[in-house]
Amino acid sequence: MNQSKFSVWIRLLWMFLKVNILSPSGPASIGLLYKEAVGKIMTEAQFVEAVGFSNVLPGSEALKLAMFVGFAAGGIPGVFTALLGAILPPTILMMVVASVLQRFQHEGWIDGFVAGMSPAVAALIIVVSWELFRASSRKKIDRRAFIIAGLSAVAFWFDIPSPIVLLGAGVLGVILYGQWSH
Amino acid sequence: MEPLLQLFLIFLKVNLLSTSGPASVGLLYHEVVGKLVTESQFIQAVGLSSVLPGSDALQLAMYIGYAVAGVPGGLVSLAASILPPTVIILGITFVLHRVRREAWVSNFVEGLAPAISVLMIFTAWKIFQKGGATDWRGWAIGIVSLICMALKVPERIVVLIAAIVGIFLFP
Numbered sequence: 166m167n168q169s170k171f172s173v174w175i176r177l178l179w180m181f182l183k184v185n186i187l188s189p190s191g192p193a194s195i196g197l198l199y200k201e202a203v204g205k206i207m208t209e210a211q212f213v214e215a216v217g218f219s220n221v222l223p224g225s226e227a228l229k230l231a232m233f234v235g236f237a238a239g240g241i242p243g244v245f246t247a248l249l250g251a252i253l254p255p256t257i258l259m260m261v262v263a264s265v266l267q268r269f270q271h272e273g274w275i276d277g278f279v280a281g282m283s284p285a286v287a288a289l290i291i292v293v294s295w296e297l298f299r300a301s302s303r304k305k306i307d308r309r310a311f312i313i314a315g316l317s318a319v320a321f322w323f324d325i326p327s328p329i330v331l332l333g334a335g336v337l338g339v340i341l342y343g344q345w346s347h
Numbered sequence: 348m349e350p351l352l353q354l355f356l357i358f359l360k361v362n363l364l365s366t367s368g369p370a371s372v373g374l375l376y377h378e379v380v381g382k383l384v385t386e387s388q389f390i391q392a393v394g395l396s397s398v399l400p401g402s403d404a405l406q407l408a409m410y411i412g413y414a415v416a417g418v419p420g421g422l423v424s425l426a427a428s429i430l431p432p433t434v435i436i437l438g439i440t441f442v443l444h445r446v447r448r449e450a451w452v453s454n455f456v457e458g459l460a461p462a463i464s465v466l467m468i469f470t471a472w473k474i475f476q477k478g479g480a481t482d483w484r485g486w487a488i489g490i491v492s493l494i495c496m497a498l499k500v501p502e503r504i505v506v507l508i509a510a511i512v513g514i515f516l517f518p
Binding site: 185187229232233236248251255256259260262264274276281283285286287289291292293298313317318321328332334335339341342343 | 508
């Protein structure tokens with residue numbers, strides 16, 4: 166009994182280490198994780214539910230997905246094992262890269278590196294923002310999403326603090342989407 | 348305020364208000380740029396976290412934490428980013444069925460999404476403007492990157508190439 170539990174944990178840890186080394190981001194890891202987990206440690210329905218929940222709840226997507234899969238496979242200890250596997254690779258990599266780059270901060274080529282990267286980063290953010298907006302009104306082109314987007318744009322224009330705008334948008338979502346669906 | 352405590356509170360807040368790594372960029376920008384890190388450090392953080400394998404959100408948090416307060420800063424930011432989803436998941440596995448029926452939770456998130464996309468567009472513009480590349484070279488890199496990403500070239504490759512091109516274009 167203990168032996169088999171232990172092997173589940175090892176398997177979880179190894180699986181998440183692998184997924185997090187091979188995939189660059191949360192959404193990208195879903196496909197890889199699907200192949201690793203579905204049919205082996207959890208059912209298709211459980212996996213779909215896990216993806217749905219990690220989209221809705223606050224916090225990093227990849228982590229929530231890892232924890233749901235961990236829970237399905239090994240209960241609460243499974244959650245922590247999956248968490249550990251998901252955290253370890255990015256932590257080690259980032260600490261190394263950060264410490265190297267901080268040392269080069271005053272070298273000349275860093276300025277060019279950043280200057281070239283910033284337009285690409287801006288493009289990346291726009292692409293993600295578009296995907297997010299499209300996902301939010303996936304059923305139809307939704308007037309309510311445009312209303313919320315428009316009001317938020319006005320609010321940001323007037324420098325209203327972003328957490329307040331986001332909370333307001335959420336509350337507006339509860340009001341707008343609640344009324345129409347009943 | 349103590350920088351470590353400040354980092355902890357910022358990442359706690361950002362991770363409670365956003366549902367995924369890339370979506371947290373807009374919010375994080377407002378919280379840290381000009382206060383804890385420079386524009387240039389923030390761009391490095393976003394760029395590198397999309398280039399390196401592993402969770403974007405965590406790497407972004409750690410880079411910023413490291414830039415502010417070294418290794419302890421990186422670890423504190425990591426802890427603050429992990430805490431909200433962990434507590435929520437542990438809680439939710441016990442009340443899973445009840446929460447699923449609460450329509451207002453998903454309505455709240457649906458309302459959040461358009462606002463976050465708008466916030467990100469504002470952030471993208473600011474990053475572009477203050478990244479120091481607003482002449483033709485910057486526009487060229489930006490437009491080519493956008494086209495490549497729309498054509499589904501992996502983002503990390505686009506960001507990496509743009510940065511290398513930058514070293515030559517901006518000597």
